[in-house]
Amino acid sequence: MRAAIGVDGCHGGYVAAIDDGRGGRIAVFARFAEILALDAAAVIAVDMPIGLPEAIGPGGRAPEKLVRPLLGARQSSVFAVPARAAVEASDYRAACALARAASDPPRQVSKQCFHLFPKIREIDAVLRADPALVGRVHESHPEVAFMRLNGEAPLSEPKKVKSRPYPPGLALRRALLARAGIAAALLDARPRGAGPDDVLDALACLTVARRIIAGTARSFPDPPGRDAHGLPIAIWA
Numbered sequence: 580m581r582a583a584i585g586v587d588g589c590h591g592g593y594v595a596a597i598d599d600g601r602g603g604r605i606a607v608f609a610r611f612a613e614i615l616a617l618d619a620a621a622v623i624a625v626d627m628p629i630g631l632p633e634a635i636g637p638g639g640r641a642p643e644k645l646v647r648p649l650l651g652a653r654q655s656s657v658f659a660v661p662a663r664a665a666v667e668a669s670d671y672r673a674a675c676a677l678a679r680a681a682s683d684p685p686r687q688v689s690k691q692c693f694h695l696f697p698k699i700r701e702i703d704a705v706l707r708a709d710p711a712l713v714g715r716v717h718e719s720h721p722e723v724a725f726m727r728l729n730g731e732a733p734l735s736e737p738k739k740v741k742s743r744p745y746p747p748g749l750a751l752r753r754a755l756l757a758r759a760g761i762a763a764a765l766l767d768a769r770p771r772g773a774g775p776d777d778v779l780d781a782l783a784c785l786t787v788a789r790r791i792i793a794g795t796a797r798s799f800p801d802p803p804g805r806d807a808h809g810l811p812i813a814i815w816a
Contacts, residue, residue, distance in 0.1 A: 585783065635681060641813075
């Protein structure tokens with residue numbers, strides 16, 4: 580059995596839901612490279628942008644524009660990732676200036692997106708250093724994964740309200756994951772450095788990694804685009 584891993588960013592770094600045929604486990608890792616080292620053949624679906632265009636048109640990258648309309652009231656969870664030059668900036672004002680210069684219409688960077696830049700740069704650097712990883716590391720998005728688990732219907736409840744976990748939304752996502760065969764021990768895992776919503780998002784990405792292995796995942800767009808460094812630009816679900 581080929582191992583499947585779903586990954587979400589969290590306070591402690593990255594929370595990984597690992598299905599290696601031995602019952603599965605949840606663990607937090609400080610660096611993405613540590614997850615890659617778990618299994619040289621594992622398929623990884625990560626909730627982090629991969630593939631950074633040099634310029635951005637209305638609505639963001641192609642995959643963001645394609646999946647957003649599928650999510651109904653949840654579409655705001657898919658934020659627009661700016662151009663590569665902005666992501667590579669470590670200063671917020673500089674990032675905003677670079678984003679405006681490389682987007683049409685001009686658009687600044689949200690603070691939520693800016694805080695993810697270090698992780699985006701980390702994964703980008705790893706993939707550019709080893710192009711062979713592109714075949715097994717895929718960008719995903721939990722809300723798109725949950726939509727597919729929900730019979731292609733957008734979820735009726737948010738996972739957070741006013742930046743705090745929202746119990747009805749978490750319960751809905753737990754139920755969908757349980758119905759997809761995720762064990763209760765994984766759903767109940769509370770690793771240090773990750774919140775309950777982070778764990779559920781990693782598990783949602785795990786279902787995508789499983790579908791990629793099975794050949795039933797969908798790529799938005801299909802086929803994926805490519806950035807100037809050959810990295811794919813697509814959200815898998």
